[in-house]
Amino acid sequence: MSEAIVERIAAGAEDAPAISAPDRATLTHGALRRQIADAARQLNAHGIGRGDRVAIVLPNGPEMATAFLSAASAASTAPLNPAYRADELEFYLTDIGAKAILVGEDEAGPAVAVAERLGIGVLRLHALSDAPAGSFRIEGNNVGQPATPAFAEADDIALLLHTSGTTSRPKLVPLSHPNLAASARHIGATLGLTADDRCLNIMPLFHIHGLIAAVLSSLAAGGSVFCTPGFNALRFFQWLSEARPTWYTAVPTMHQAILARAARNPEALQAATLRFIRSSSASLPAQVMAELESVFGCPVIRSYGMTEAAHQMASNRLPPGLRKPGSVGAAAGPEVAIMAPDGRLLEPGQTGEIVIRGPNVTAGYEKNPEANGSAFAHGWFHTGDQGVLDDDRYLRVTGRLKEIINRGGEKISPLEVDEVLMDHPAVAQVVTFAMPHDKLGEEVAAAIVLREGVIASENEIRSFASGRLADFKVPRKIVILDEIPKGATGKLQRIGLAAKLGLG
Structure with a gap:
């Protein structure tokens, strides 16, 4: 495995905090680098190496974060929703081509039964409860001949995720290490992330938003991430007080649930140290943005992302930069344009399909030439979203093309x-x-x-x-x-x- 991969994933100083969690000691960047290296060696010893695919079915928390980082550094990783039913797991594991599945030490649910039925190796993650957050070891039977000890190379596939498949069969999106590194760099630059920043993660870690915006961008900037068990509006203000984060990122429904409980937690609000709040993955109503800014006394940065772009495509800016309610901001990494159906790029004020191109964009869906033909027509990736750029080249998304009501x-x-x-x-x-x-x-x-x-x-x-x-x-x-x-x-x-x- 290339040392550059590990250094890019855990970029902080030796003793700087990296991974923390409720009621757990903090894992430093130096310890995280060693955890990743140890886990890579354990995967190699169990027959997993470069190019092999490891599905991860773990609950949210620090071990899910470090397992993702470790598996991506040694092989290709595919985090899956632990709530999937057996038939869903069978589809995803087969489509991914998983060689092994990584589950919790006591996991006895459908993931194990489906993997065994499909002849996929089962590896178990044993969290080290007496060690800092995110520390673990891997146990299980070998899934093949021991692999040559090696870290991933620069152009290897790091992450495999499926699109939501709301109206069609989910498409498999392979994202390379350069894709992820570019997106983490873009997010860090947009938000001005430094080693002093701590993100409170409440997003699921089987989704691009939590994996890249919360975890990877924080660590790549030398900062840290406080890994919760998942979103819980009743516990949010307790975590806010315990973690003392400088920011958090969420989808609009989570922000709304947090606002509904804000008045009951005046002490936590008074003590909050948030530098900004980020919102992405769905449309944030301007009314909710205004209420968040009023309640928390910090700017809300609305961003625009999708799996195929390794998350971020556009974003509003921190003060003194522009922050426009109703807009998802200006290009924040890749190029962003508006295209007519015939491939012409449109001028500001004209409505059309949002298209992007840049180093964070996937090279193409796997095993789906038909989808690639339409998605990458005219030299740009077609997002499937409709929008319009204003004179500042700030983007307003007017809807998914498939959701426009006729x-x-x-x-x-x-x-x-x-x-x-x-x-x-x-x-x-x-x-x-x-x-x-x-x-x-x-x-x-x-x-x-x-x-x-x-x-x-x-x-x-x-x-x-x-x-x-x-x-x-x-x-x-x-x-x-x-x-x-x-x-x-x-x-x-x-x-x-x-x-x-x-x-x-």
């Missing part, structure tokens, strides 16, 4: 409707979506969660919207729920929501 030929951005409905004083959360209609094809619908202790009727909310939107954009159906269905990473799901709610 109401009898009228095209409606669900994000535009979201923004209007969020202005209603009773509305805490909203997601606008397409509902099937027998004559128009699609009709506008919205699912809404009301603020605690507040009452509002469907007619009242529709009347509010009708004064602010063209008639064809006003939701014909409003469903008031206690909770809107979310995906595994906490993102609200537009596609398929009508069917889940039994509409149309």
Whole structure:
């Protein structure tokens, strides 16, 4: 394995903090480098080496973070959601081509049974509870002949993740070490990360957001990350006090859940040392951004990312740079442009598909030439998002192309409707979506969660919207729920929501 890989992953000073966790001693950068090297040797001894693929099925926490870093340094790693059912695990493990699966020492769930049925080796991670956070050893039967001791080389595949597959078969995205290094560097530069920064990670570590924005960018800047067991609004303020982070990153639904409990935690808020808050992976309503800044007294940096770009593509800037509510910011690493269907690049103010190119972008989906043909047409990667650049070249995402509602030929951005409905004083959360209609094809619908202790009727909310939107954009159906269905990473799901709610 190339020493450059380890130095890039854990770039801090020998005694500088790297990985911490609730009620655990802190692992330093020097100890992290040694942990990665030890784990690489253990993987090699068990028959895992360069080019082999190791799926990781572990809960959130410091060992998940260090296992990802270690496996990526010795082989190619594929973190999987521990909540997957047996049939989902069979698909992902087969599609990845996993040689081994790394699970917890006491894991007895479907991951082990599926791996054994598929002839995939099972390795067990034993967390060293009396050692600093993230310390572990690997045990299990050899999965092949011992591999030649070596770290990954510069152009090896480090990480394999699947797209969400909301409307089609999930696509497998291979990301190289240069892809990950570029993205970590871009995020660090955008946020001005230094060795003094500590990130509070509440994102799942089977997703690109948590892996790269929280963990890798922090460590590559010589800083540290406080690894929680996963998002828990009831424990967030306790972790805020214990970790004393300088920043955290999350999806909008998490920010909203945190705000709902903020008034009950005045002491934690008063003592907070946040330099900024970051939001990505879904649209952050301007109203939520303003409330976060007011409650925490620090800037909120809204960013735009996706798996195929190893996360970050665009971002707002820290003060004194521009921060525009409703915008995901300017290019923050790769080039960002707006393209017409015929491949022409469009001028500021013109709406089209968002396209990118740069060192953090995957070289292509694996085993999917048809998808690659369309995704990389005209020399750019096509994000599948619709947007527009303003005169400052700040990007506004107007929606996923597949989520744009086509109401009898009228095209409606669900994000535009979201923004209007969020202005209603009773509305805490909203997601606008397409509902099937027998004559128009699609009709506008919205699912809404009301603020605690507040009452509002469907007619009242529709009347509010009708004064602010063209008639064809006003939701014909409003469903008031206690909770809107979310995906595994906490993102609200537009596609398929009508069917889940039994509409149309």
